Amino acid sequence: MQPSPYTPGEIARSLPGRTAELGEFNADVERLLTRRLLPRIRVDHGARGYGKTSLLREYERLAHQNRLLTVFVTAGESPIIPQISAQLRAHAPKGPAIAKQLEILELQVGFSPIGHVRAEVRPQTVPAAASRALEAVVSAVADGTPHRGLVILVDEVQSADPDGLRALAYAWQDLQREAPDLPAGVFTAGLPNSPDVISAAVTFAERFRFRPIGALPEPAEELAIAEPARELGVIWDRAALERATAIAGGYPYFVQLIADHSWAAAGSPDPGATIDSDAVERAEVLMQNDLDALYRARWAQATDGEQQLMRAIASFGEKPAARTELAKQLGKDSAALSVPRQRLIDKGMIAPEGRGRLVFTLPGFAAYIEDLDS
Numbered sequence: 001m002q003p004s005p006y007t008p009g010e011i012a013r014s015l016p017g018r019t020a021e022l023g024e025f026n027a028d029v030e031r032l033l034t035r036r037l038l039p040r041i042r043v044d045h046g047a048r049g050y051g052k053t054s055l056l057r058e059y060e061r062l063a064h065q066n067r068l069l070t071v072f073v074t075a076g077e078s079p080i081i082p083q084i085s086a087q088l089r090a091h092a093p094k095g096p097a098i099a100k101q102l103e104i105l106e107l108q109v110g111f112s113p114i115g116h117v118r119a120e121v122r123p124q125t126v127p128a129a130a131s132r133a134l135e136a137v138v139s140a141v142a143d144g145t146p147h148r149g150l151v152i153l154v155d156e157v158q159s160a161d162p163d164g165l166r167a168l169a170y171a172w173q174d175l176q177r178e179a180p181d182l183p184a185g186v187f188t189a190g191l192p193n194s195p196d197v198i199s200a201a202v203t204f205a206e207r208f209r210f211r212p213i214g215a216l217p218e219p220a221e222e223l224a225i226a227e228p229a230r231e232l233g234v235i236w237d238r239a240a241l242e243r244a245t246a247i248a249g250g251y252p253y254f255v256q257l258i259a260d261h262s263w264a265a266a267g268s269p270d271p272g273a274t275i276d277s278d279a280v281e282r283a284e285v286l287m288q289n290d291l292d293a294l295y296r297a298r299w300a301q302a303t304d305g306e307q308q309l310m311r312a313i314a315s316f317g318e319k320p321a322a323r324t325e326l327a328k329q330l331g332k333d334s335a336a337l338s339v340p341r342q343r344l345i346d347k348g349m350i351a352p353e354g355r356g357r358l359v360f361t362l363p364g365f366a367a368y369i370e371d372l373d374s
């Protein structure tokens, strides 16, 4: 009996199929190490379960390996600038000048350690003051020792407060002009609506690098399934691998889920054992229970209007649904659908694909909805 090497719902231990993203990151690290600012903020965007957080954590690990200082924050629970500032504080040089800048950053949410607020620092001066303060603190920290530069990572960027996004973007814009040789960069990840959220918050979205994070190509899926087992002396036979990749359909979360269930179905094999397609078939049944729970939870979170729109999209099966067709089917004009449409996109349930067409982000969700009625 060996415990499963797979990671459903956890940070992935390796990232097959993400060589382009990792290659670009490594090139960025090279640039930082030769003391150059990364002028554009990178945004990896894709639906839930495609491996964005895993990628950001890998960037963090690679940065550490190269002796770069990292700050990792998750947007959504509280404004991002005070979160970033709280982590930079530990590495900032001592002294009243930087202390004051840090104070301004904490005021970004109107909170500050009681008794430390200075009279001349007022919330209405943000985000212009915040972006200048951030610029000062980032400059001081990135230039400090013993690290060789600074990497700021922001997960769930679609949930970032607009003021925070603006302060970050303006600070970076100024650094491009004033400190092109500062070794600092920003990497973010978020849902497919991240580019829209960012463009709405800042007027110069061309200062960002948008990178879609999509499905895994089949060879990468096979690696993700076979390699962790191989390291434990367990072989997936060809039929089992083919069956598992067909079930996962390139969706990283499903890759982990089917591989993990197959491992259990094969009896948590010892070294020398083989996982065959019978095990995968039994696993598929168990996986379906997990998926039903997942689909049910997502469905329950939707309002009546959202459910109506999702039913219409589901009637197209796994194919993208054209907006005009949806409007016709629901007997509404296209504009009337824009509110539930946007809300579903913001929640990461559906994503635009091509011009005016919509798809579910979760594979199999269309079939689940179709089954609700029968």
Ligand SMILES: Nc1ncnc2c1ncn2[C@@H]1O[C@H](COP(=O)(O)OP(=O)(O)O)[C@@H](O)[C@H]1O
Pocket: 007, 008, 009, 010, 011, 012, 013, 014, 015, 016, 017, 018, 046, 047, 048, 049, 050, 051, 052, 053, 054, 055, 216, 224, 252, 253, 254, 255, 256
């Ligand atoms: N390149 C990959 N290959 C295989 N599995 C992956 C890969 N990237 C992520 N995963 C797995 O996919 C699931 C979702 O990963 P996560 O990083 O949380 O995605 P996201 O942040 O996009 O929701 C996890 O179970 C993780 O272990």
Ligand SMILES: [Mg+2]
Pocket: 052, 053, 054, 155
């Ligand atoms: Mg994530």
